[in-house]
């Protein structure tokens with residue numbers, strides 16, 4: 312790739328990532344029956360020294376990574392770290408996948424398959440985007456591909472992590488939080504998220520204005536919509552927002568159901584996902600019924 316550093320801006324990042332997503336093997340089901348699983352992405356860029364990353368130490372976890380410190384640890388020795396940027400992306404599920412998850416009490420097998428592959432796809436996208444940025448002379452790395460990224464139980468927020476892709480995407484201007492805890496992006500809430508940190512001075516204007524972190528539906532307890540409340544089969548979404556413990560209980564139930572029965576479970580089990588940089592056999596752990604068949608599914612209804 313022969314690209315001048317100055318040409319690396321938001322549109323360039325979005326075009327480059329769109330090509331990576333379009334061509335990636337992870338964007339197709341292993342038997343080739345379904346695909347592409349994800350459409351063209353939305354990309355946002357934020358200054359790695361933005362005060363929000365300090366605020367995340369309180370809002371998410373005290374160990375939440377600071378982009379500059381992360382790059383200082385991982386960039387090749389001698390890298391110019393005058394500038395630190397975080398590039399975040401949202402990959403929208405294809406229309407047929409969203410449609411398959413709009414009804415019923417259990418996630419569709421197609422969604423479950425796409426969810427797991429989407430996780431692997433986001434990591435692979437991080438790898439390939441980093442290579443593309445290195446090719447123009449930058450240092451770049453996805454926190455999710457390092458041991459610095461950790462997810463764990465938290466006494467205050469039930470679950471937490473040292474690199475919350477949702478919060479990072481919010482910081483990068485990709486969307487605002489919805490009543491059900493998802494991030495409502497311009498491509499909707501039913502997306503997979505990923506990110507990397509780089510020292511290239513990419514302009515930070517790629518995304519829409521950040522706005523308040525509470526989307527209208529979260530700020531008014533769902534009065535303006537609230538349709539995701541009724542979509543959750545276990546009552547994990549209410550006018551107060553998301554009950555993470557209830558949601559996780561359902562996710563566990565989804566997992567054990569796929570492990571023990573179901574005509575599609577064999578197919579769902581027959582692929583691997585990269586977890587913390589290592590390949591591992593995975594079964595579905597997602598649900599996302601509250602993100603399908605609702606007004607924010609594939610777009611932001613508030614703009």
Ligand code: SF4
Nearest residue numbers: 489528536537539607
């Ligand atoms: S379904 Fe409605 S209330 Fe729920 S997150 Fe989407 S816009 Fe907000």
Ligand code: SF4
Nearest residue numbers: 543558561598599601
């Ligand atoms: S992901 Fe599933 S269990 Fe969790 S809040 Fe949404 S619908 Fe409920």
